[in-house]
Amino acid sequence: MTNIQEIFSLLTQSTQTDKALVQKAYDFALHAHRDQKRKSGEPYFVHLFETAKILADLGMSATTISAGLLHDSIEDVGVALETIEKEFGKDIGFIVDGVTKLGHLKYRGTARHSESLRKLFLAMAEDARVIIVKLSDRLHNMRTLQYVPEDKRLRIAKETLEIYAPLAYRLGIRKLNRELEDTAFKYVYPSEYAETVRLVHEREGSETESLEKFLKSLKKELAANNITNFHTEHRIKGLYSLYKKLKRNGMDIDKIHDLAALRVIVPSVSECYQVLGIIHGAWRPLPGRIKDYIAFPKPNGYQALHTTIFNGDGGLVEVQIKTEAMYHDSEYGIASHIGYKQETNEGIKPNSKTTQNALWTNLMQSLKTELAEEENVRKIDFFKERIFVFTPKGDVIDLPFGSSVIDFAYSIHSEVGNTIAGAKVNGKFVAIYTTLKNGDRIEIETKKSAKPSRKWLESAKTTMAKKHIRISLTGSRK
Ligand code: MN
Numbered sequence: 001m002t003n004i005q006e007i008f009s010l011l012t013q014s015t016q017t018d019k020a021l022v023q024k025a026y027d028f029a030l031h032a033h034r035d036q037k038r039k040s041g042e043p044y045f046v047h048l049f050e051t052a053k054i055l056a057d058l059g060m061s062a063t064t065i066s067a068g069l070l071h072d073s074i075e076d077v078g079v080a081l082e083t084i085e086k087e088f089g090k091d092i093g094f095i096v097d098g099v100t101k102l103g104h105l106k107y108r109g110t111a112r113h114s115e116s117l118r119k120l121f122l123a124m125a126e127d128a129r130v131i132i133v134k135l136s137d138r139l140h141n142m143r144t145l146q147y148v149p150e151d152k153r154l155r156i157a158k159e160t161l162e163i164y165a166p167l168a169y170r171l172g173i174r175k176l177n178r179e180l181e182d183t184a185f186k187y188v189y190p191s192e193y194a195e196t197v198r199l200v201h202e203r204e205g206s207e208t209e210s211l212e213k214f215l216k217s218l219k220k221e222l223a224a225n226n227i228t229n230f231h232t233e234h235r236i237k238g239l240y241s242l243y244k245k246l247k248r249n250g251m252d253i254d255k256i257h258d259l260a261a262l263r264v265i266v267p268s269v270s271e272c273y274q275v276l277g278i279i280h281g282a283w284r285p286l287p288g289r290i291k292d293y294i295a296f297p298k299p300n301g302y303q304a305l306h307t308t309i310f311n312g313d314g315g316l317v318e319v320q321i322k323t324e325a326m327y328h329d330s331e332y333g334i335a336s337h338i339g340y341k342q343e344t345n346e347g348i349k350p351n352s353k354t355t356q357n358a359l360w361t362n363l364m365q366s367l368k369t370e371l372a373e374e375e376n377v378r379k380i381d382f383f384k385e386r387i388f389v390f391t392p393k394g395d396v397i398d399l400p401f402g403s404s405v406i407d408f409a410y411s412i413h414s415e416v417g418n419t420i421a422g423a424k425v426n427g428k429f430v431a432i433y434t435t436l437k438n439g440d441r442i443e444i445e446t447k448k449s450a451k452p453s454r455k456w457l458e459s460a461k462t463t464m465a466k467k468h469i470r471i472s473l474t475g476s477r478k
């Protein structure tokens with residue numbers, strides 16, 4: 001059921017060292033989760049193995065694949081981060097730790113909150129690989145969602161549709177985006193899903209037939225113009241993205257012109273424009289539907305030329321023209337920039353200087369700007385001055401940089417602050433003066449008899465905590 005050769009066969013350029021690393025992570029995870037079962041009754045390890053396979057399929061490196069195998073070992077079976085770092089190095093430890101922390105984010109289900117959560121999610125993951133592992137984890141959970149109890153199923157599917165699928169889209173990983181959306185769609189909007197499937201079935205046959213007919217004439221036309229080095233691909237649109245479009249068009253499928261889009265893939269950018277010219281010379285384009293995403297890429301980096309033409313048979317067909325690299329990028333997005341070939345040991349940290357890092361840094365920068373604007377703190381570097389920490393239930397609390405356990409307690413409630421007796425950070429007892437870090441999870445213990453002291457003031461950063469401590473100190477002197 002879990003043959004490591006399946007992963008190896010996807011690692012086309014791997015060295016012996018790479019394989020040894022993946023093998024070690026495989027053995028470690030198999031052992032660590034040996035007593036754990038999934039809801040389906042299968043060994044838990046199957047989930048880790050499948051997550052690793054999704055990562056390998058995306059072209060990720062041995063490092064990321066190994067992190068995929070280990071991603072639940074801290075949370076589920078209590079392996080210490082230090083152990084992972086010692087056995088597998090800082091890099092893998094960093095990814096596993098990041099995935100664990102993202103798992104603590106809680107989804108509340110309001111649209112306004114979803115957008116912030118999506119941005120927060122990206123901002124918290126300092127390394128794109130953390131997000132890619134998390135998305136692959138979620139994809140396997142969606143593929144096996146039927147085993148999860150019904151009440152939980154809907155929450156997970158909604159979260160996938162509102163948080164994870166848009167994240168995959170934002171990172172340009174269409175391959176993940178499409179499957180996340182379509183698996184969640186079925187659970188979140190069952191009747192709309194059934195209706196969309198019905199409409200597609202009704203049209204699929206004739207659509208494919210007319211597309212193939214058009215393709216024949218297109219090939220002839222291109223050959224007549226000396227373009228022979230190209231290949232084509234056609235696929236029916238993803239169900240959820242089709243549904244969204246149908247909804248905008250009164251559920252009228254006749255208004256959808258890209259149900260089946262035809263892709264023409266050529267070697268160079270100049271050939272893209274040449275092909276567009278040839279097509280427009282032979283078939284009449286639909287006005288207003290010509291899009292030059294090569295000169296003006298979409299915000300997520302997508303590039304191609306799109307046009308919709310009258311196929312001469314009474315129908316319309318959308319043609320997308322792109323280079324091989326654009327095609328690959330449109331399916332794999334950021335994953336293709338940090339995949340096997342490009343990934344360095346250093347990882348994709350915002351501060352390093354390679355090209356793929358520039359891509360990630362740009363994305364992070366724009367997200368941070370958006371979030372800062374949303375929070376109305378345009379003038380300060382929001383992320384440099386704030387940290388995000390969690391309550392035990394997973395609610396996010398943002399505090400100024402340098403805040404302590406004391407500040408956290410007061411941000412929950414002044415009464416909690418006034419009666420702190422002790423605290424745990426990430427499951428370990430700490431002094432209440434401890435400075436907090438991004439992603440920490442804090443539990444506060446209170447005692448009626450506890451009260452603030454002078455020393456608390458020195459560790460308080462927020463105005464609110466200082467104010468309440470002062471009130472309590474002067475009050476107790478009276
Ligand atoms: Mn998992």
